Amino acid sequence: MLSFEASVNSNVVKKLKALIVDDDTITRMILKALLMKFGVETHEAKNGQEAILAHHSGACFDLILMDLYMPVMNGHQTTKELRDMHVCSLIVGMTSQEKEEEKKSFMDAGLDYYY
Amino acid sequence: MEQIQRKLAEYTASLYNEKILDEQFIQLQQLQDESNPDFVVEVVSLFFEDSERLLNELAKALNQTNVDFKKLDANVHQLKGSSSSIGAQRVQRVCISFRNYCDDRNVEGCLKCLQQVKIEYTLVKNKLETLFKLEKQFVDAGGSFPVV
Numbered sequence: 001m002l003s004f005e006a007s008v009n010s011n012v013v014k015k016l017k018a019l020i021v022d023d024d025t026i027t028r029m030i031l032k033a034l035l036m037k038f039g040v041e042t043h044e045a046k047n048g049q050e051a052i053l054a055h056h057s058g059a060c061f062d063l064i065l066m067d068l069y070m071p072v073m074n075g076h077q078t079t080k081e082l083r084d085m086h087v088c089s090l091i092v093g094m095t096s097q098e099k100e101e102e103k104k105s106f107m108d109a110g111l112d113y114y115y
Numbered sequence: 116m117e118q119i120q121r122k123l124a125e126y127t128a129s130l131y132n133e134k135i136l137d138e139q140f141i142q143l144q145q146l147q148d149e150s151n152p153d154f155v156v157e158v159v160s161l162f163f164e165d166s167e168r169l170l171n172e173l174a175k176a177l178n179q180t181n182v183d184f185k186k187l188d189a190n191v192h193q194l195k196g197s198s199s200s201i202g203a204q205r206v207q208r209v210c211i212s213f214r215n216y217c218d219d220r221n222v223e224g225c226l227k228c229l230q231q232v233k234i235e236y237t238l239v240k241n242k243l244e245t246l247f248k249l250e251k252q253f254v255d256a257g258g259s260f261p262v263v
Binding site: 024025026027029030033034036037069096 | 158200
């Protein structure tokens with residue numbers, strides 16, 4: 001599978017699909033608008049459980065933007081579960097937390113990048 | 116129209132000079148385009164709704180005999196996040212102090228921060244509402260904003 005960056009830069013016509021996993025409506029709106037500027041088809045999940053259910057229903061995404069702190073199922077748990085399901089999407093973690101050990105733990109759950 | 120344009124430019128500059136808004140607001144404006152013409156107003160309106168709900172929750176939480184600092188911190192974290200998302204710098208900064216008082220379980224500190232965050236929120240709300248009014252006057256007078 002092409003990396004997200006390579007896909008954007010290549011002449012591949014296939015529309016990229018992204019899943020935004022965040023409990024905050026404003027964050028989802030902003031990320032959706034940003035991704036749409038790049039022609040990315042966006043989907044949303046309000047928490048990790050919705051993200052897992054979407055995958056169980058057969059959805060797959062090129063990119064998953066994953067918030068850390070969410071009700072019902074947090075980003076750490078969700079990322080780990082998606083990787084256990086052999087989901088190979090690019091998963092980028094997002095959080096304003098500054099504690100290094102929390103960032104490292106989130107990365108260790110299976111993120112590709114952290115923002 | 117030139118007078119309105121100048122007034123709008125000066126007012127906008129003052130919002131950044133007084134640190135009421137930061138560059139995140141500019142980034143929001145850059146996401147607005149012909150396919151999403153009311154994006155900024157929609158996001159900001161949602162911020163107003165969310166903030167007012169959160170401020171009520173914070174006041175309720177601090178009014179309890181046994182303050183639930185975990186719940187308090189979660190609400191302040193949310194307010195910090197949404198204020199940061201729209202560039203409401205001064206609101207965000209008070210939230211940072213607020214969270215520190217939550218960590219210290221300092222009720223008095225939290226109450227002071229709640230008062231301060233209400234002041235900063237009211238200020239940014241009034242300023243943004245005035246900004247949107249000026250932008251509307253500018254457009255009604257025949258002005259247009261560059262499409263990104």
